[in-house]
Amino acid sequence: MPNGTILVVDDMARNRSLLEAMLSHEGYAVLQAENGLGALAILERELPDLVLLDVQMPHMDGFETCRRIKADLRTCNIPVIFISVSDEARDKVYAFTVGAVDYVTKPLHPREVVARVNTHVSLYRQQRELEALRAAQIDHLKIVDEIKTRFIRAVSHDLKNPLGLILSATDMLRETGLSDEQTQLIGIIERKAHFMLAIISDLLDLAHLTAEEAPNYATTSLRALALEALVGFDLQAESKQLAFSVSLPQEDALVEVDRHAVSRMIGNLVSNAIKYTSQGGVEVRVETAPETFSVIVRDSGLGIPPEALPHIFDKFYRIPLPAYRQEDGTGLGLAIVKAIVDQHHGSIDVKTTVGAGSTFTVTLPRRARRPINHKESSA
Ligand code: ADP
Secondary structure (H helix, E strand, C coil): CCCCCCEEEEHHHHHHHHHHHHHEEEEEECEEECCCCHHHHHHCCCCCEEEECCCCCCCCCCHHHHHHHHCCCCCCCEEEEEEEEEEEECHHHHHHCCCCCEEECCCCHHHHHHHHHHHHHHHHHHHHHHHHHHHHHHHHHHHHHHHHHHHHHHHHHHHHHHHHHHHHHHHHHHHHCCCCHHHHHHHHHHHHHHHHHHHHHHHHHHHHCCCCCCCEEEEEHHHHHHHHCCCCCHHHHHCCEEEEEEEECCCCCEEEHHHHHHHHHHHHHHHHHHHHHCEEEEEEEEECCCCCEEEEEEEECCCCCCCCCCHHHCCCCCCHHHHHHHHCCCCHHHHHHHHHHHHHHCCEEEEEEEECCEEEEEECCCCCCCCCCCCCCCC
């Protein structure tokens, strides 16, 4: 096995032979071309580990040849060393600007040429090894991610059934003439089982959203979508004696979104607003612009400390302070919101003051942004 393959490009046969002798002695296989066009023709069929390129050649000089080698995706990473009679700094600088990695001047000193070739061939090999390693790691990570997603889906499905059974059993137990204390204990079991179902539902949603599945786009009325998403929240707010107001655009607009996902997104934001507010109220506004629409959810609640703000969209993050922790939560709600916003190529903005409340503004495009050639899934 040769140490590698070197393409020698020089219009002088004597120089080519001299270089071939030096390099063969070092264990390299040598390809020869007598001008730039000849070199490009060889590169069409074979990819050497390095090109030794004479600067002055008829028809196409070394600089132009190098520029073309660097402009081709197949050959752009192959190291090029220039050989020239000129020892002028200007020429050397120019050689590097067209993409050379090194420069040797004639008359050639065999040991210098060989040392430079060895260095660059070995650097190029290391670079390719690193790239191969990186590509293998990315493939590996994709597989691990896929396994994790499948695992979450499988476990979540398996947990749903027994939890359903637990809830039916507690329902039946209630009918058996329980003492107050027993009724209270059943209440705890039910609340916790519902909470576990909420975690499972969040995990399943997140598994779908992060599996790079395209949104299930459908054209829908923005007003209808918002009203559907807000069902029941007025009662929730009322039970905490909070004001709850909704303002929708006067004129309805058609939007192309994943209806279920966007409804979930609005629900999560409003649910948080009510959960983390104990006085005042929650206001939901939907606004339209020519290309986008926004959902603005404002509360007069706890607000979010500045140190916590960068983390609130992380999976399982919950602000570790008692005032927030006393509320039930999975720490997945905002991660789901963020995933839905990203899936729709939208943006999210949070303005917040501790003790005064928060405003979450989500802005989404009114029309689906599909990647080119993306296969449509219709609702
Ligand atoms: P959780 O299920 O805990 O509510 P989320 O992912 O929805 O999880 O939110 C993450 C954390 O961000 C919450 O635990 C809470 O600490 C904080 N948070 C979210 N929304 C608000 C809000 N409107 N006001 C104050 N804090 C909030």
